[in-house]
Amino acid sequence: MALYEIAAFGNPMSGQLEALQASLQEAAAAFKIPWGTDFKLTIQPEIFQPSQRTSAVVVYFGSPGDSGGDISGLFDPASVTVIPVASTETEVANEVPSALQFINCHLTDRGGNDRLVATVLECLGLLRRQRRIFLSYRRTEAKMAAIQLFDALSARGYEVFLDTHGVARAVDFQEALWHKLCDVDVMIMLETPTYFKSRWTTEEFGRALSKNIGVLRVQWPDLTPSKETQTSSRVELLAEEIDAKGVLCGNALDRICDQLERFRSLSHAVRRLSIMTQLQAAVESISGRVRGVGPHFTMHVELPGNRELNISPVVGVPDSSALHDAARRAGGRHSAVLYDHVGVLPSWNDHLSWLGSNIKGAYWIRSSQAAWDLAGWSQI
Template structure:
């Protein structure tokens, strides 16, 4: 298989280097992509193996003794515009060389492992760069924890939806809520004893299942998961205990201890890739099955995109797009077009339009009519009509 994504490792030869590489390979398996999809290139092999015309991302492993290595290669990559993520252990100022002082860095810890690997996947457009979380809860039972999670996840650079904080005045409440759920990566569901007694909470749970959105489910100490709670296709339950709460009351005024908040953030980060893979697979399967019914031959590529070579000589790439297509989706499409080696090709970003607000669908249609002719969006309800074209 031809390598398409280059991960360059710079700096100290520490054990964390292999830990991160192993985690990236596991994430690729979770995404159902070949492990060799990303080629790891040490600094010593740059001259022989690095290809300037293929996507690259670098990790610089710092040194607690300030014994910095690979500075010439690092400077060359910076001049080439390659993104470099410094990883430090004690102090950024002492562990990382000055040439990288303007780069955002991450302090290594086991809790940050998924975050580091997700940054790599996002850089290669294998995981979307938007990091959206939806908090589902019952106000009468868990407001304190909901707000606490909102603030903690926001501080961790997630775009968090919380009904009391995220809907502007004058917007149709329920339409916007479904819209934001459709566009999220993960749902954090606060499963309190009365959660499913609320009509709207039950609707949110059913909607998450229907769209196969991953759920990190926090189960209150005085509550057990019922059969209906286990029906989620991608549900990751965390059973809370009395000691996980600061006041040990676990009512709407109580909050979680800091260590549990950290555990939840780690789980949310971990679930993102698994959830993306499931939703991509679902969209790919539906489109491919409908294509077969209409005698259209589409091929699923290892990159988890579909290609079609029409009898007319036209080449089409179909890219499954999770959530709501944006301009960044078009940029990602351009990269995939180059990697596939096509010169003349049209691209369709296929997506599930269920619960997306009309005003946004109208905006996407306007973009289709007024911008690039070779990159357009194609919503699920129009798959049949598109595939029936001669």
């Protein structure tokens, strides 16, 4: 039985299915999930009834005149997540079977294959549903470009943190900023000539790296890359793509947004695998072992004394739903949520501790002290 299954139905346009499969194979490799066994794509199966233990999604490619299409007997929209695909919003009623028209569609005119793949990964639980981005820039050099990106990314469904927009009044500005940074998928740095001459932007870049947050570097024209950013993914702006006032022109915004869509999956995979590797090392250091990894990256751990525990590593800042999901997936067994508390607001860490002490069956583990906590585990 596969951990992750995708079924493709409908009438894809030329090249659509091939592009989807190629991108899903790349994603499987990034997450180190064996393609064809634990991660499967099935094309036009006679019936799709995945196990309840499998994370599954249907991609239905609509086509002109398909509104009367019959999906009964193929799959049940009430029991499996479905992503209908249509060309434009106005064509949904013509291209998508009526039984699926109540579902919000992927529209190809608002996002190509990269956006579709991201939606599939989000539905499978491999990517977070929240699409969070942190904009790091110098106000003196890139304020206009930052505002443009804020608007463009927001229109594409991202939650974007911009320092002039995202911090409430009467709170500790830097504490709130670091908390926001901890909870993003990618940091976009606008690398202007004096980016690394500012204490604040230098700290933002360094702390993003310390948290294994992917950095997408937008390099200003004719700028020599700094040694600090040589390993970052980048978008190089052309001279004609930015005017004298610092306003982005031409295709610059689209190029940045498209690169971000591709980079986000890889960034999340690296961060996820990092915290899982950290947990495995902690378990083995106290003579325990990881027996396997299930859907949603739930790690089945055996501690000394044959004590068993399901641990769900979380990327970003967790909330009460993380405990709920961990307990639900554990099926009555003891469970815990692993997270990185560094940089998270003290008040939020206190809130999580309170939740852990008042909700039975699920607990918090801080990644930096996982071995210590697990060695003294008394709940099981």
